[in-house]
Amino acid sequence: MYKNNFSSYLKTGVLAAVIIAVIANVLFIVSSLLFGHEIGFIGQDRDTLYIVFITFATVMALLIGTVLFYFLQKYTKNPVVWFGIIVLLGFLYNTYMAEVDLDRDFKATAHLIHVIVSGLAIYLVPKLSKK
Numbered sequence: 001m002y003k004n005n006f007s008s009y010l011k012t013g014v015l016a017a018v019i020i021a022v023i024a025n026v027l028f029i030v031s032s033l034l035f036g037h038e039i040g041f042i043g044q045d046r047d048t049l050y051i052v053f054i055t056f057a058t059v060m061a062l063l064i065g066t067v068l069f070y071f072l073q074k075y076t077k078n079p080v081v082w083f084g085i086i087v088l089l090g091f092l093y094n095t096y097m098a099e100v101d102l103d104r105d106f107k108a109t110a111h112l113i114h115v116i117v118s119g120l121a122i123y124l125v126p127k128l129s130k131k
Contacts, residue, residue, distance in 0.1 A: 002073045002129050012128045013066030020120045021058040024113050025051055037105040049106045069125050080126045091118040
């Protein structure tokens with residue numbers, strides 16, 4: 001049902017990461033226009049969102065998630081369910097950290113991005129991993 005080769009999962013991870021990172025950055029730009037906060041490409045403020053940080057965090061999360069999905073499909077009977085649980089736990093952690101760390105202007109944007117990225121990860125990684 002799923003691919004057996006580890007390198008094909010890495011390709012899947014890169015493809016999913018690129019797709020979702022583009023969507024996350026478009027969502028960041030659109031929500032910044034709606035919510036009225038600044039659009040920064042790169043910066044050092046810890047309580048602000050930047051395009052480079054969103055891209056890096058999304059790509060790393062998707063690559064790690066795809067590797068986890070590889071092992072889940074190899075060693076469990078319900079890899080999609082376990083993957084969904086892991087993504088949900090990551091979503092809850094990121095939502096909490098956004099509430100604690102981010103400036104008030106960026107919280108709604110971060111929550112929106114977390115919902116979309118998590119949902120797309122749960123949908124795309126298993127779908128792209130099929131033979």
